[in-house]
Amino acid sequence: MRSWQSPVVPRLAASGERPRVFDTASRTLRPVGDAQTGAARMYVCGITPYDATHMGHAFTYVTFDLLNRIWRAAGLDVRYVQNITDVDDPLLERATATGVDWTELATGQIDLFRADMEALRVLPPDEYIAVTEFIDPVVELIERLAAEGSVYQLDDPEYPDWYFRCRHGGGIGTISHLSEDEALAVFAERGGDPERPGKADPLDCLVWRLERPGEPSWDSTLGRGRPGWHVECTAISLQHLGPRFDVQGGGSDLAFPHHEMCAAQAVAATGEPLAEAFVHSGMVGLDGEKMSKSLGNLVLVSTLRAEGSDPMALRLALLAHHYRADWFWTSADLAAAEVRLDRWRRAAARPAGEAADATVSEIGAALCADLDAPAALAAVDAWAERTLNGVGSVPGAPADVARAVDALLGVDLNPAV
Incomplete structure (x- = not known):
């Protein structure tokens, strides 16, 4: 599937420094990216296209865009799926509730997501894959797991769906650190069916759902149906990145069950870990509540853009x-960002200013230290303040800082047209 147009990223001298990020599984900061091969492989779970693009989505994809950018600045060859x-x-x-054909709903929301990512200058993935175009490889993975005894068919005369044995490939809590009781509660909240009769384990997850009336389905050796949620990411990531890729990313709500199930399926299928590190961004709420369509409290990137907000301020x-922080969106966030953007642009427009090297190094060091974007922003703030106050007279220094801000933070300091 087509992704979106990539922004032009200014070239910087390769730093050679690998970033360290927090791995949810080990609860440690780990260097990511292969210094020996000069490569970095990342899989970030994409949207289910029915409420794109709220600020929680945007926070996640901007987060992993930072990792992509700092890897590139280190001189690594990044493969992103x-x-x-x-x-x-x-x-x-959602399609049923709104009376819209599900394919039309998905197509419209994917187009909107692409436009938002392009406006936010998020680097596009090398492979952008819809599950509907990946049915056969998903079926092949399920067949492989079935042959090894890791998948079974439910003894249900009406809907004998296929399930993955969650204990194969690792125990519950290996990534999320949830207890059994906590896992059961979260599983039920996030699309699982722990109460379904006939399952070998309440936490076993659906990998192939047999056809129901009125639902989309595909022919397969497993019976006519459609994939479960977790197995699609396992199949896509293994085919396009292989096992032991560097980072599996997403929001913190994906640590369980999604990432744990994907990781267990990969180990059961290949005997190797799915990823070296599992990295999660925090949740974004509004007015003390998690953003959700049901609560009617989504703040959408497209709405803010339509109201005239500069995507760089967003x-x-x-x-x-x-x-890694959980936080609540407020209008004050945007107002402060608009003031910051104006100050940076005014400093960057000067023909001369304070030398750029120290500030550029501070930005890179902050991002290498667990993607500390607030520290990187503070470094640019300090440089801009000094430059606007007439400190330094190095010709071209403001342009050098602007290139680094563009390359590393993804913020274009050219005035909005």
Whole structure:
């Protein structure tokens, strides 16, 4: 599937420094990216296209865009893969509730997501894959897991769906650190079916749902049906990145069950870990509540853009929060970002200013230290303040800082047209 147009990223001298990020599984900061091969491989779970693009989505994809950019600045060859869950229960339920064909709903929301990512200057994935165009490889993975005894068919005369044995490939809590009781509660909240009769384990997850009346389905050796949620990401990531890729990324709500199930399936299928590190961004809420369509409290990138907000101010508003923090969006976030953007642009427009090297190094060092975007922003703030106050007279220094801000933070300091 087509992704979106990539912004032009200014070239910087390769730093050679690998970033360290927080791995949810080990609860440690780990260097990511292969210094020996000069490569970095990342899979970030994509949207289910029915409420794109709210600020929680944007926070996640801007977070992993920072990692992509700092890897590139280190001179690594980055391979980035992202999926689209363009057939799943929430999408079908939304289509039914709104009276819109599910394919039309998905297509429109994916187009909107592309436009928002392009406006926010998020680097596109090398492979952008919809599950509906990846059915055969998903079926092949399920067949492989079935042959090894890791998948079974439910003894249900009406809907004998296929399930993955969650204990194969690793125990519950290996990434999320949830207890059994906590896992059961979260599983039920996030699309699982722990109460379904006939399952070998309440936490076993659906990998192939047999056809129901009125639902989309595909022919397969497993019976006519459609994939479960977790197995699609396992199949896509293994085919396009192989096992032991560097980073599996997404929002913190994906640590369980999604990433744990994907990781367990990969180990069961290959005998190797899915990823070296599992990295999660925080949740973004509004007025003390998690953003959700049901609560009617989504703040959409497209709405803010339509109201005249500069996408670079939106990006700066997101970068002002550390990626692992949970936080609440307010109008003050955007107002502060607009003031910051104006100050940076005024400093960058000067023909001369304080030398750039120290500030550029501070930005890179902050991002290498667990993607500390707030610290990177503070470094640019200090440089801009000094330059606007007439400190320094190095010709071209403002342009050098602007190039680094563009390359590393993804913020274009050219005035909005």
